[in-house]
Amino acid sequence: MESVYILVGRRGNGEILVEVLNDSGVTLGPARPVSAHDFPSLVRHEELGSPRWVWEDTASIYPVLLEAGVRVERAHDLRLCHAILRHSVLTAASELARSEPSRWDAALAFVAESRDPGATLFELLGDDIDADGDGDGHGDAGFADLAAEFRSQLAAVAETEEPGRLRLLLAAESAGALIAAEMRFAGLPWRTDVHDELLTRVLGPRVGPGVRPVLLEKLVGRIRLELDDPLVNPDSPPELTRALRRAGLAVTSTRAWELKELDHPVIEPLLEYKKLARLLSANGWYWMDTWIVDGRFHxxxxxxxxxxxxxxxxxxxxxQLPKQVxxxxxxxxxxxxxxxxxxxxEPRILAALSSDTAMADAGRGTDLYAGIVASGVVETRAHAKVAMLGAMYGATTGESGRLLPRLARAYPRALALTETAARAGERGDQVTTRLGRSSPPPGEAWYAAQSLASSEGAGDADERRARTQARDWGRFTRNFVVQGSxxxxxxxxxxxxxxxxxxxxxxxxxxxxxxxxxxxxxxxxxxxxxxxxxxxxxxxxxxxxxxxxxxxxxxxxxxxxxxxxxxxxxxxxxxxxxxxxxxxxxxxxxxxxxxxxxxxxxxxxx
DNA sequence: TTATCTGGCGCG
DNA sequence: AAAGCGCGCCAGATAA
Known part of the structure; x- marks a missing residue:
């Protein structure tokens, strides 16, 4: 069955244009104008034929439809798909990737920042959200540009060796854009009364901004007493560090994990304070008032x-919704x-990416880390986990580093894949996910550091810096393949x-x-x-x-x-x-x- | 005063 | 035990 695409664009006068295309992006009829007011009903009607809606930016257009009570089944988001194709090594030879940067590259950030959920239909669809700056607005020429971009994207995919991969990626990315808009619209059900009770229980009753809730204030009192410093502000890392040192604690920071290692009566109230202060500032009453609308988090x-x-x-x-709330x-x-x-x-993804059947076997029907233990590779689940994470993130030292050789012996294919990705990054090469999203190349400064280190008269410091940066980028590409897939x-x-x-x-x-x-x-x-x-x-x-x-x-x-x-x-x-x-x-x-x-x-x- | 940086910590 | 990936947000510190 041939897919039908409907291209949606807009004119400067607020009118919307729609045009039916075949699956090569070729126009099947003249563009029809429709008023912003009538647009949702048109979409509702056309949905009966299950078209794929092709538009510049789902995040700008789709909320308007949802507001009007209309959902769509499928879309092609030109903005998101362009970003993928522009940078994928699979489409590097395409016209789309080789042409001069256009508004599809330069304007993306602008479009992303210009959204306003409260904007009206007219504002969202009728306004100038193009950032090409040439001031010619969006007559039919702008509409033709959308069609041309769409054809350029289809062509770039078609030229690749396995077009099915990028096709799936673009469809998934576009479906994601629909889902993102729908989830924001629906919102996450949130009970402010339950949240308030929880806060009151652990912090004390609600107080105004700038005032510490009573239970937090009590902890501050204990901290000051134990540090023998009646003024120390535990919210200030420098102040707190000085106070801890005065109390004889040789700390290099005030991080919780470092404090946990110390034996001193201030540690317990201090860690408790940090936990609760974090809750108050990140997800306290102010957060609730700001983000919860009509019982939903949007x-x-x-x-x-x-x-x-x-x-x-x-x-x-x-x-980052903490488990606490x-x-x-x-x-x-x-x-x-x-x-x-x-x-x-991620380990399952890695097993599949590398066709490592032994690792896939370890996860069959069971917790994968438990499966690794059952295969006798390591002794405990915690070891299996830390070793796996080390393989995917590039750990070299500590417990994770020590366990890696055992993992490499049991799962050579999986570990070879992560190593290969790391080596590519260290050379400055790009790596690519299963469906075809590529990592960005390193920046100018990175290349400059590498060539400086290999040039005549480079010092030890230059070489060390270059090596560090190369390894850093290798860890990034190592993880990119797994996280991205x-x-x-x-x-x-x-x-x-x-x-x-x-x-x-x-x-x-x-x-x-x-x-x-x-x-x-x-x-x-x-x-x-x-x-x-x-x-x-x-x-x-x-x-x-x-x-x-x-x-x-x-x-x-x-x-x-x-x-x-x-x-x-x-x-x-x-x-x-x-x-x-x-x-x-x-x-x-x-x-x-x-x-x-x-x-x-x-x-x-x- | 405002803008930007940093330390710290939440999530995967 | 605290290395090794990707983020966003806050308060406080610092620069402008």
């Missing part, structure tokens, strides 16, 4: 925000959270989960004889950035009654689902992991084990 997810292809986030530190993530009444975590994802697996996993959840939704709605139209129509929730029509959060939104992804954390997802569907959701997530593994690694026999928990609150999921 961080902005940035697909491709990390060089390796991992996601970044902006706002609220969503990827996860109890405040509570399913709505009548709903459940299905929390799934890929167990030992794991990120690709996670994207495929999530895309598959999303697809199956939509099928489940359609099935349930058909079975119930319900009106299959989702959402409440354009404009019904205008004025709210997140479409929260009821106190429980999702009322009136496109996710009001259906299971949907609400959180993603590198190798972990959360689906918020009506309770009666929780079992089926868990099955979908399990099967999606196996499917993602096949998409990346074909028939190579590697398990991607999950731990899946159906819970009322995130804190209960281990």
């Amino acid at each position: 961080p902005e997810y940035l697909p491709g925000g990390v060089v390796t292809g991992r996601w970044a986030t902006r706002g609220g530190g969503a990827l 996860r109890g405040a993530v509570v399913a709505d009444s009548g709903w459940k959270l299905v929390v799934a975590d890929a167990a030992q994802l 794991a990120a690709e697996w996670a994207l495929c996993w999530m895309a598959e989960i999303r697809r199956e959840l939509r099928k489940l939704t359609a099935e349930v709605e058909a079975g119930a004889g319900a009106d299959v139209g989702v959402g409440v129509g354009a404009g019904a929730v205008a004025g709210s950035a997140f479409a929260s029509g009821s106190p429980s959060g999702d009322g009136g939104s496109v996710f009001a009654d259906v299971p949907h992804l609400v959180f993603f954390l590198h190798d972990e997802v959360i689906v918020h689902t009506p309770e009666y569907l929780a079992t089926r959701v868990a099955t979908i997530i399990e099967e999606a992991a196996a499917t993602a593994g096949r998409h990346l690694f074909g028939s190579f026999p590697v398990d991607f084990l999950l731990t899946v928990a159906t819970v009322d609150n995130y804190g209960d999921a281990k």
Whole structure:
């Protein structure tokens, strides 16, 4: 079946243009203008034919559709896909990679920063968000530029030896962009009352800004007493270091792990203080007031925000939600959270990347580290873990370094892959993930340091610096291959989960004889950035009654689902992991084990 | 005063 | 036991 693409662009006057293309990017008819107001209904209608929407930036356009109650099944995000193809060594010979930098390169950062979730449809779709600076706006020429870019991307992929890989990567990256927008829109269910109780229990009652809660103040009192310093501020590392030294403790820093080694009565209250002060400043009442809107946490997810292809986030530190506060993530009444975590994802990815069947065997149907122990490679699970991490991160010393030779003997292919990636980085070469995302080349300064060291009259210091930098970059490329390929697996996993959840939704709605139209129509929730029509959060939104992804954390997802569907959701997530593994690694026999928990609150999921 | 850097720590 | 990858965010310190 031939794919149909619909290209979406805009004119300077706020009007939107849509044009149907075939799967070579060739126009099948004239571009049709549509007003910003009518755009969501057009999309809803065209969705019946399952097109792939081709647009510049999902993060700018899709929130508008969600707000209007419209979801789309598939997209091609020109901005994200360009970034991949521009830097991949697989497409280095393509026109796209060889042409002069254009707005697709220079303007990316600008577009990414210009988003505003509260912006109106007109602002998002009608405004000039191109940063080409030539002031000619976006007449039909701008639209033609989108079509040309799309064709250029298709051509770059088609020219590669195994186009299926990059095709999958671009589809996964684009699906990720849809998911990112949907997760932000839906938000993570968050009970501020539960959060407040938790804070009050460990810090004392809420106080204004600049005031220490009472339990924290008490700890400060004990610290000052034990250090015999009535004024020391434990929030100031220099002050604290001086005070500790005066008390006879030979510290080089105030880091918790260094303090833990010391035997002194101040250590216990000090470590406790650090823990609680961190909670207050990072996820205290101020955080709650700032980031929780109508019972939902709405961080902005940035697909491709990390060089390796991992996601970044902006706002609220969503990827660092401490375990301490996860109890405040509570399913709505009548709903459940299905929390799934890929167990030992990166070693499994490494086993598959390197076709190391022995390592894959160690993880078959069991905890991979336990499997390594069972194979007699090392004595304890902790050893297996630290040795594996050392192999993937490039440890040379300590316990990890000592255990590496045993790992290398048992799993030569896996270890050879990480070594090869490290050597490539040390030479300044790029490395590439399973699906084709390449590491950036090192910067000018790096090359300069290398050539300086090998030039006539280079000093010992020059050589040492060059060697250090080469090894540093080698550790980066060593890890890039594994972390980046794991990120690709996670994207495929999530895309598959999303697809199956939509099928489940359609099935349930058909079975119930319900009106299959989702959402409440354009404009019904205008004025709210997140479409929260009821106190429980999702009322009136496109996710009001259906299971949907609400959180993603590198190798972990959360689906918020009506309770009666929780079992089926868990099955979908399990099967999606196996499917993602096949998409990346074909028939190579590697398990991607999950731990899946159906819970009322995130804190209960281990 | 504001802008940027640093130490420290949360997550994977 | 604290090396070895990728991030974001905070308070305090320092530069401008």
